[in-house]
Amino acid sequence: NAGVTQTPKFQVLKTGQSMTLQCAQDMNHEYMSWYRQDPGMGLRLIHYSVGAGITDQGEVPNGYNVSRSTTEDFPLRLLSAAPSQTSVYFCASSYTTGLYNEQFFGPGTRLTVL
């Protein structure tokens, strides 16, 4: 299994540009989520999905959209990039939403918005 994969690894955008961060998992996990990590801080939840066709907002959803058309893929869209969205973005998945389940994280996408 490849686990959780993310592309691209690095991206530089100009203010106002849009882009999609890709996330895929091959473990047949129901639950997927996106976090952002700003320098020197812990991770904050952006959006999450408990299954194909179901998404919901986390604690910092503004400026981001998600969709979950398949179990495997959970892309994160930046609608109009802003410098405040400069961060490292991590995608995570777990088998179910159970509190005892471990979450598997991807390697991250480092995004810089100029």
Next chain:
Amino acid sequence: DAKTTQPNSMESNEEEPVHLPCNHSTISGTDYIHWYRQLPSQGPEYVIHGLTSNVNNRMASLAIAEDRKSSTLILHRATLRDAAVYYCILRIVGAAGNKLTFGGGTRVLVKP
């Protein structure tokens, strides 16, 4: 969200045990205690979790106080590869999105 408190940093010598404390005095009876670690320039990695009893796995041990208001992650023989930020996290019933609430964590430095 229930809060956890961890020291900012700890140092250890290679091949010695490391005890990482975590206080969670507002924990409720159904909250799970999880530990994740984040190696430099990588995503977080699950380490261990527990509810009431002490737990062991190939990576570490988790000792949970009887009143559950604190816990300790034990790395039995630290290696240079264990240098990372370790996060103590409470998994809370009903938390939006099954989220992991990351605090500041403890940065572990392992000296050769």
